[in-house]
Amino acid sequence: xxxxxxxxxxxxxxxxxxxxxxxxxxxxxxxxxxxxxxxxxxxxxxxxxxxxxxxxxxxxxxxxxxxxxxxxxxxxxxxxxxxxxxxxxxxxxxxxxxxxxxxxxxxxxxxxxxxxxxxxxxxxxxxxxxxxxxxxxxxxxxxxxxxxxxxxxxxxxxxxxxxxxxxxxxxxxxxxxxxxxxxx
Numbered sequence: 001x002x003x004x005x006x007x008x009x010x011x012x013x014x015x016x017x018x019x020x021x022x023x024x025x026x027x028x029x030x031x032x033x034x035x036x037x038x039x040x041x042x043x044x045x046x047x048x049x050x051x052x053x054x055x056x057x058x059x060x061x062x063x064x065x066x067x068x069x070x071x072x073x074x075x076x077x078x079x080x081x082x083x084x085x086x087x088x089x090x091x092x093x094x095x096x097x098x099x100x101x102x103x104x105x106x107x108x109x110x111x112x113x114x115x116x117x118x119x120x121x122x123x124x125x126x127x128x129x130x131x132x133x134x135x136x137x138x139x140x141x142x143x144x145x146x147x148x149x150x151x152x153x154x155x156x157x158x159x160x161x162x163x164x165x166x167x168x169x170x171x172x173x174x175x176x177x178x179x180x181x182x183x184x
Contacts, residue, residue: 044132081100089181113133
């Protein structure tokens with residue numbers, strides 16, 4: 001397994017060992033000891049599965065008081081997956097990193113607590129799964145504008161399909177003072 005810290009080192013790209021033969025392939029998508037050796041620990045308390053169509057953009061989402069770490073992977077299809085540092089006081093606050101995850105490359109992205117997460121779908125459809133370090137709490141969830149100019153994400157879509165919540169999401173600066181302090 002290869003673990004590569006992104007430009008914001010707390011976010012890690014994981015390239016698992018994939019064993020291929022005439023039947024297909026096998027890989028471990030989670031192995032507590034191996035991932036812990038790379039600094040990725042749980043406990044993971046919830047698994048989520050998202051199915052979306054081409055051009056859909058989900059995010060940017062986070063939780064303020066109960067932040068979730070997420071271990072993200074694509075089962076089928078391809079996404080542009082994004083993490084934004086929203087840890088108030090972090091030297092990389094408001095910066096973003098991204099990677100393409102697909103059912104072909106089998107990469108995973110570790111997004112630690114204190115980051116907003118979002119993705120857009122590049123294939124006809126996508127099945128994306130992710131493990132979470134805390135439970136979903138609708139009352140604690142925040143959404144940040146996908147096209148916040150101060151964050152400046154270079155999305156590979158120009159006119160995405162959004163939920164009503166995501167279409168109305170405010171800029172990060174509109175609630176930065178309500179975020180808990182973090183560190184980077």
